[in-house]
Amino acid sequence: MTNLVAVVLFVGVVFYAVFGGADFGAGFWDLTAGGAEAGRRPRNLIDHSIGPVWEANHVWLIYCLVVLWTAFPRAFAAIMSTLYVPLGLAALGIVLRGSGFAFRKVSVRTAEQRVTGAAFAASSVITPFFFGTVAGAIASGRVPADGDGDPLRSWLNPTSALGGALAVVVCAYLAAVFLTAEARAQAVPDLEGWFRRRAMVAAGGAGVLSLGGIAILQVDAHRLFERLLGPAVPLVLISALTGGAALVLLRSAAPRLLRVLAVVAVGAVVTGWGVAQYPYLLGTHLRIGAAAAPVPTLVAVTAVFAAAVLLCVPSLGLLYFLQQRGQLESE
Amino acid sequence: MTSASLLSWADARAVLASDPAQLLPARQQMAFTLAFHIVLVPFGVAFTFIMMIANYQGVRRGDRDALLLAERWSRVAAVLFAVGAVSGTVLSFELGLLWPRLMGRFGAAYGIPFVVEGIFFFLEAIFVAIYIYGWKRLRPWPHFWTGLPVVLAGIGGTASVVAANGWMNLPGGITLRGGSVADVRPLAVFFNRAFWYESLHMLLAAYIVAGFLVAGVYAAGMLKGRRDRYHRLGFLIPFTVAAVVIAPQIFVGDVAAREVFKNEPAKFAAIEMLSTTGDHVPETLGGVLSPDGRVRYGLAIPSGASLLAGFSRSTRVQGLDAVPVEVRPQPRLVSIVHLSFDVMVGSAFLLLGLAAWFALGWWRRRDIPRSRWFLRCAALSGLVALVSLEAGWVVTEVGRQPWTVVGLLLTRDAVATSGNLWLFFSGTLVIYVTIGLGTVLVLRIMHRRWMARPDEEVEVPYGPERPAERAAPEVGAP
Numbered sequence: 001m002t003n004l005v006a007v008v009l010f011v012g013v014v015f016y017a018v019f020g021g022a023d024f025g026a027g028f029w030d031l032t033a034g035g036a037e038a039g040r041r042p043r044n045l046i047d048h049s050i051g052p053v054w055e056a057n058h059v060w061l062i063y064c065l066v067v068l069w070t071a072f073p074r075a076f077a078a079i080m081s082t083l084y085v086p087l088g089l090a091a092l093g094i095v096l097r098g099s100g101f102a103f104r105k106v107s108v109r110t111a112e113q114r115v116t117g118a119a120f121a122a123s124s125v126i127t128p129f130f131f132g133t134v135a136g137a138i139a140s141g142r143v144p145a146d147g148d149g150d151p152l153r154s155w156l157n158p159t160s161a162l163g164g165a166l167a168v169v170v171c172a173y174l175a176a177v178f179l180t181a182e183a184r185a186q187a188v189p190d191l192e193g194w195f196r197r198r199a200m201v202a203a204g205g206a207g208v209l210s211l212g213g214i215a216i217l218q219v220d221a222h223r224l225f226e227r228l229l230g231p232a233v234p235l236v237l238i239s240a241l242t243g244g245a246a247l248v249l250l251r252s253a254a255p256r257l258l259r260v261l262a263v264v265a266v267g268a269v270v271t272g273w274g275v276a277q278y279p280y281l282l283g284t285h286l287r288i289g290a291a292a293a294p295v296p297t298l299v300a301v302t303a304v305f306a307a308a309v310l311l312c313v314p315s316l317g318l319l320y321f322l323q324q325r326g327q328l329e330s331e
Numbered sequence: 332m333t334s335a336s337l338l339s340w341a342d343a344r345a346v347l348a349s350d351p352a353q354l355l356p357a358r359q360q361m362a363f364t365l366a367f368h369i370v371l372v373p374f375g376v377a378f379t380f381i382m383m384i385a386n387y388q389g390v391r392r393g394d395r396d397a398l399l400l401a402e403r404w405s406r407v408a409a410v411l412f413a414v415g416a417v418s419g420t421v422l423s424f425e426l427g428l429l430w431p432r433l434m435g436r437f438g439a440a441y442g443i444p445f446v447v448e449g450i451f452f453f454l455e456a457i458f459v460a461i462y463i464y465g466w467k468r469l470r471p472w473p474h475f476w477t478g479l480p481v482v483l484a485g486i487g488g489t490a491s492v493v494a495a496n497g498w499m500n501l502p503g504g505i506t507l508r509g510g511s512v513a514d515v516r517p518l519a520v521f522f523n524r525a526f527w528y529e530s531l532h533m534l535l536a537a538y539i540v541a542g543f544l545v546a547g548v549y550a551a552g553m554l555k556g557r558r559d560r561y562h563r564l565g566f567l568i569p570f571t572v573a574a575v576v577i578a579p580q581i582f583v584g585d586v587a588a589r590e591v592f593k594n595e596p597a598k599f600a601a602i603e604m605l606s607t608t609g610d611h612v613p614e615t616l617g618g619v620l621s622p623d624g625r626v627r628y629g630l631a632i633p634s635g636a637s638l639l640a641g642f643s644r645s646t647r648v649q650g651l652d653a654v655p656v657e658v659r660p661q662p663r664l665v666s667i668v669h670l671s672f673d674v675m676v677g678s679a680f681l682l683l684g685l686a687a688w689f690a691l692g693w694w695r696r697r698d699i700p701r702s703r704w705f706l707r708c709a710a711l712s713g714l715v716a717l718v719s720l721e722a723g724w725v726v727t728e729v730g731r732q733p734w735t736v737v738g739l740l741l742t743r744d745a746v747a748t749s750g751n752l753w754l755f756f757s758g759t760l761v762i763y764v765t766i767g768l769g770t771v772l773v774l775r776i777m778h779r780r781w782m783a784r785p786d787e788e789v790e791v792p793y794g795p796e797r798p799a800e801r802a803a804p805e806v807g808a809p
């Protein structure tokens with residue numbers, strides 16, 4: 001039962017990393033798109049592609065929080081009371097980002113768009129960075145089981161730095177692939193090239209970081225290192241293969257295939273983290289079973305999850321379907 | 332006032348003096364972010380329903396004004412939904428960042444309603460997006476129906492979140508062993524004893540606030556001389572919704588107050604500002620509780636509270652003296668709860684009066700009352716409704732103090748124990764003020780743009796497609 005609920009929780013983590021991540025990454029390219037004139041068209045494509053879906057994608061974060069605090073309250077309290085600095089900053093980043101995006105959509109003047117857009121784009125980079133440091137802190141066992149861990153060193157350490165940097169780069173990679181696909185679907189060749197080049201750069205960055213990360217993990221988070229190269233190694237390989245395939249096929253493949261490849265690449269590596277960490281929720285000191293809520297609560301969470309699968313998955317499918325068919329447009 | 336009870340008030344204050352340093356900023360921040368978020372809640376919960384009425388009128392009767400209203404409202408909603416979604420997310424974080432010991436100890440029970448809320452939030456976010464972005468390309472009726480899940484999800488989401496709040500007031504469905512939750516009965520947690528009246532009360536409040544606030548915008552426009560059909564409709568649809576709901580809301584509120592009398596005697600004593608248990612308890616309007624436990628100022632209606640609580644002058648009402656000293660709320664908090672209750676009820680009756688004024692005018696002349704004073708009052712009615720909503724939340728939240736989970740967890744034991752929360756609170760204040768101002772600014776920009784182009788044939792939703800769609804079957808018809 002506890003393992004099942006741990007899977008339910010991790011499904012949320014993977015989906016948030018993939019779909020929320022792609023939206024964050026779009027903000028990264030928005031931030032680096034240059035001046036108002038040069039960046040107008042890429043920014044329009046970004047607006048167009050994340051506008052209708054980002055709120056639904058954002059709900060995965062709420063999902064993770066509520067499942068974590070209900071099913072594993074002890075772990076939730078421990079994480080929150082230790083990593084309050086990066087989590088507090090991430091929460092404020094989320095506010096700035098969502099509001100900035102919504103404000104920019106309805107602003108007309110360049111000056112207004114510049115301010116709101118900068119708020120959106122900058123917080124789109126900061127927020128995944130802090131989430132990455134949180135993941136690094138949890139993975140390297142720096143959150144004590146009873147919480148109140150070191151408020152600074154818990155997330156200012158090599159594994160957290162790796163997590164933060166990797167989160168930003170992976171989001172950027174995902175978004176660049178998605179936007180390349182979107183530009184192809186809309187038949188805008190120059191924008192397609194613009195995002196394709198960026199996808200290449202981001203993929204290169206992710207590759208270099210991952211290789212460097214191996215060395216960091218070996219020193220700083222040895223168990224994670226061993227497990228990633230042990231039971232989780234198939235997932236790591238799948239990630240590398242699909243990620244590479246997406247790059248090779250970036251020029252030719254159908255947009256849908258590209259998206260799937262990128263999603264699998266990122267989903268696999270995040271799942272790899274989960275597999276590597278199993279059976280612990282925190283480091284090597286809090287097992288999933290020890291952190292779990294009483295069984296009826298776990299049953300309730302699973303039942304709600306089943307209801308969510310029945311209700312939300314078809315709805316999400318409808319949203320993405322309409323979005324891909326170009327049925328959702330604002331102005 | 333005896334010296335013994337004087338001493339006990341002093342004791343209560345002495346106990347509070349030993350609070351952790353994080354308590355004050357944590358409470359301030361929670362109160363501030365909740366008060367901010369709750370302004371956006373009515374738009375997420377009830378605005379879509381108002382939009383759907385206009386949308387229905389537009390599609391069904393080919394009413395272009397109604398369609399234009401619905402479409403513009405959905406643009407406003409898009410901004411408010413976004414700000415509401417992210418400010419709601421902050422609340423989720425705060426539950427852990429500010430109150431880790433609440434979540435750590437009771438997450439297994441208290442968390443369940445939030446998991447349920449997750450589904451509704453998901454559905455809401457999905458269909459809001461489809462509805463808002465679907466004006467141009469979706470066909471009119473399918474598009475209209477994509478609004479329905481938003482309305483239903485709004486009801487479900489409100490019920491879930493308020494279920495969690497109800498559980499804090501009247502916790503049930505758990506078995507404690509050694510201070511931690513050993514067993515949970517999820518249905519009893521969700522459908523706790525405060526669930527029905529609290530959630531219904533909040534749901535109706537959302538419709539009232541959204542209705543009066545939106546109507547107020549068009550009332551202000553009419554005062555400036557814009558008395559066209561577009562403005563009349565923009566006023567009538569939301570105002571009617573709010574006016575229809577206000578009377579049942581006062582009834583639900585009355586029932587809720589009696590449930591509080593039965594189930595939450597300490598909160599009821601604070602609402603009535605009652606120091607000593609007794610019968611023939613007066614209903615005090617206004618006034619404060621002074622530090623010595625005496626009621627100052629205020630207008631006392633003899634036996635009023637006893638009559639309202641139990642329909643009889645001899646109804647015995649428990650006073651604050653029945654609350655153990657160490658968990659007795661300070662007189663200052665009692666005054667806040669009492670005055671908030673008065674503000675909530677008073678403003679609700681003002682709104683009821685306004686609704687009656689409107690009903691009278693409609694009954695006699697089938698029109699909005701002619702008096703400019705009516706429009707002036709209507710223009711302000713949204714703010715009054717908002718004040719009522721905020722005051723109601725103060726009653727239920729501050730009225731629960733010093734408890735976070737009544738009888739089980741004191742607020743000072745729930746709070747985070749490390750970190751300088753003032754810094755976090757300052758950052759939050761700066762960002763929220765910026766975003767609050769930004770929202771107002773952005774809505775004004777949209778307003779000005781629409782006023783500058785009052786007659787937009789092109790922008791009417793379903794515009795380009797519809798004649799063609801309509802034409803097709805007509806051509807084929809004999």
